[in-house]
Amino acid sequence: MTSMLNNTDVKEQLDHLKKSDHRLCKLIDSIGDIDIHYYSDIDGYTFLVREIVGQMISAQVKKILYNRFVILCDGEITAHKVAAFNIEKLRDVGLSTSKSRYIINLSKEISEGRLNLGELDNKSDEEVFKTLLKICGVGKWTAKMYLLFYLKRNDILPVEDMAFIQAYKWLYDTDDIKPSSIEKQCQNWHPYASLASRYMYKALDSGLTKIPINEFLSKSQ
8 A cells, every 4th residue: 555656646646636625726836846755764663763753842853862862873773772772861862751761662562573564564544553553652643654754655634743734724724723624624635635735844844834825825826
């Protein structure tokens, strides 16, 4: 169920998204082509560790703490190595007690053979999601980041992600950010919610969300 996007896939997905949502269509046309980036340079375990480090903190702080963690691991992060760490050792690089416990727990699950992330590659989105949620410290946000950015799944709607929500509030001019409300508004994105979500992230990263939405929509006509 891993989905690798090629140029034909992107065109088909964009056509669907633009026809299904007029505001999203304006956003896509304004931004144009985007790079489809995935974390192909690291394994699934390292990706999850990075996401646990980054829970509920800014991207800048995440980068600092993760770089310290890499140094602690002598540049090579492995489950076997990290499983041998104690909480105090991870606390020394600036991680909270809970995050330190989560990372060590994840490492032990993998190093002791109770969890094989490689087996998730060919499972359905729902199966992957349920498996990851069983891991202490992995919540809905982390699981969806894994599905969206690591496993490259096509239909992930990250309603728990604050960056996504910020762009969503702007594009739809709303303060109603309940997951059920977002899912209802974005229901026509399926089965290509992942690409739509990437455009939402791009809108935020590029500064588009600083433009008043009425001004943006009028210029896009």
